[in-house]
Amino acid sequence: MKELIAALPVGRVLTDPDVTESYARDRTFLRPGKALGVVLAQSRDDVVTTMRWATEHRVPVVPRGAGTGLAGAATAMDGSVVLSLHRMTSILDLSPDDEVAVVEPGVITADLDRAAREHGLMYAPDPSSYEISTIGGNLATNAGGLRCVKYGVTRDSALGLEVVLADGRVLETGRRTMKGVTGYDLTGLFVGSEGTLGVITKATVRLRRAPAEVATVAAEFSSLRDAAAAVSAITAAGCQPSLLELMDRTTLKAIDDWKNIGLDPGTQAMLIAQSDASDSQRAAARMAELCDANGASFTALSGSPEEAAELVGVRRLAYQAKERLGQCLVEDVCVPRSALPEMISAVEAAAARHDVMIATVAHAGDGNLHPVFVFERGLEEPPPQVWAAADEVFREALALGGTLTGEHGVGLLKRRWLALESGPVATEIQHGIKRVFDPLNILNPGKAI
């Protein structure tokens, strides 16, 4: 560590155990190991220096953005160094003509979106955490979000990367153009690789035209399955929502207890749908109709941006509201669109069978559900019945043709189910790829694959 401290500019390395501990965990309940220290990188050179040192001394490095992850991917292990990118916050270039931005990895997601809006553009990927997560973390997890039902996940906005490899070499991938097929798609390989293949130090991302108007529908249902049926109907009718979010009663109740949103006693589910098309009012009206036709007990349509922001704001509070109830194990299964109602029933059944509190929100338009298992504060880890219920939900998702994780990643949390989804050939290939980039297993060992 002395050598590392000497090699970096003054103040870059923190070794105070309390401080280190605060950089060693993400937003899961997982308890980190004891890290040797934290590097607060301020430039690519800092990252290169750190990685060269780590390779020389065989020290595991855990890249870290804002630590908002929900899979334990940024959880530090004993004897590792945490490499935090959150101080690299420059937007280096924002070109309205090319509809492209070049950013450092520590830029907060919503900050980039706001900077783009000044030019009539937007940065589309918007995890609920977008006010607190970093672009680097979003890239490393291939974050989804509310708008991705229309605009795709982070991968769909990533054009090119600058990456520092485990041994300190600098790799550039991709390009500034909208299309390009020179060589294998290394950009895509880094997106979602959870810091195991390299440290992203710069990214070229795609911006899109910001929509002129947005119309929003909020619909309440007295059954969760009715709400799921409305989702299917909206998709099938080709409404192309720019947002289609579902919350169950447990979630709504948690938000209501905290923020007093005036929740009706009979409401079992709420759907928020948005259209940002040029005929957004018409599209939203159609979505409202389809909610009514599928048994909504109450439907409201609004063209006001303030009301829309408020409604979506409620949705963005969902996770924090649940954290007030206890510790959370957050699942992230994603199923083929048509399987959404079945998946929801399976979650309800698992909750009942194991007597566990599960509060579900869903990026419903994509078939991506977040059943959040709430358990007692103070416990070291989820009690057996929570794991049993979680196991059931994972297996059901896979049985329905789905996946363990739609957007949060595998991290440490989902490793034990990984083999159920990836066959032995895929697993072998994944590890082979890891060795090409990081033969000494320096970068975030034990995560993701």
Next chain:
Amino acid sequence: MKELIAALPVGRVLTDPDVTESYARDRTFLRPGKALGVVLAQSRDDVVTTMRWATEHRVPVVPRGAGTGLAGAATAMDGSVVLSLHRMTSILDLSPDDEVAVVEPGVITADLDRAAREHGLMYAPDPSSYEISTIGGNLATNAGGLRCVKYGVTRDSALGLEVVLADGRVLETGRRTMKGVTGYDLTGLFVGSEGTLGVITKATVRLRRAPAEVATVAAEFSSLRDAAAAVSAITAAGCQPSLLELMDRTTLKAIDDWKNIGLDPGTQAMLIAQSDASDSQRAAARMAELCDANGASFTALSGSPEEAAELVGVRRLAYQAKERLGQCLVEDVCVPRSALPEMISAVEAAAARHDVMIATVAHAGDGNLHPVFVFERGLEEPPPQVWAAADEVFREALALGGTLTGEHGVGLLKRRWLALESGPVATEIQHGIKRVFDPLNILNPGKAI
């Protein structure tokens, strides 16, 4: 070869040299080597058998779809076996509810699109060759097309693959869901890998809602730069065209000479723009206005699907029309959107300086240009001045922040420029990845990377 013939069902292997030769080339001028034979695979098992045999005997294998490639990626080498997938033409599943299709690799692109339309859906990626190319070839080249300005390239529609590796092992990648981040993105790695990493035997692809209406604008310009300026204006105004194609006079003249489209003597360029938004008429009217404002000599707007099909049909004839003029070297540079006018000037300058005929079409909305260098029939390869002009165009594209190839791939044709775009670290990593999948270099050796 005897062993291979014996191992496969009767009739799968062709060894007649004339037949073999017809399977040994793509649509470039490149002369193939002498292949040992052609396997006409009809099932995954045929592919597994072939690859096991090839690995055992160290025989290079060239996967092949329809041979419509423009980069020499399916060009056979001496002593290789061509593995054609074009007989695997089943659409195994088409789910309107999940908006997903599962297909064999030999399905013709437009056939899948038509099958989807029966359910109100479409398969978005539509290379100009979509009536003759295969989905497997589209995946292996990450094909673009006319609609990709709005709907993205083939990558953006690929959800999951079944792939036979060089040694005959079967790998499954991806999933049937809209999102998913379990493990590294192997699907993305195969897309665009030009048959060098594995043989795609099945693909799960995303379908989209087919638009209800389409409005089309055709505008003629007396200068190519004016047309390029109109493209920039259309993008900047946020019109979100679903198609934005540019043709220069040389291209139009070639089409006119063949199909008599009534080309005006003063027309130097034509722009075809389309909107498939729900207010397509309004969007198209705005695009027409912007053409007028940028000096169009003639603008026509039509809401009729027949007229639209006719206009787009003209564009799809462009390449065949040029092939009537002589042999063609097709470039495929892609530049950041704002650099389109400059790139066009550079192409014109190269044509003039080297006295070479260059006919350019562009997927203009994406900054993707196809300058087609026409040279004398009968020549073994392009004369020096054509290579010199092509070299200039490549270098200029890279200098403008662009790429060698937007959608056709590297194949054999662009290998000599590859190092200009991919640095040494990227090159080393690419070869490392190749070794993970194909350590004996059996699959399409010498292509792509």
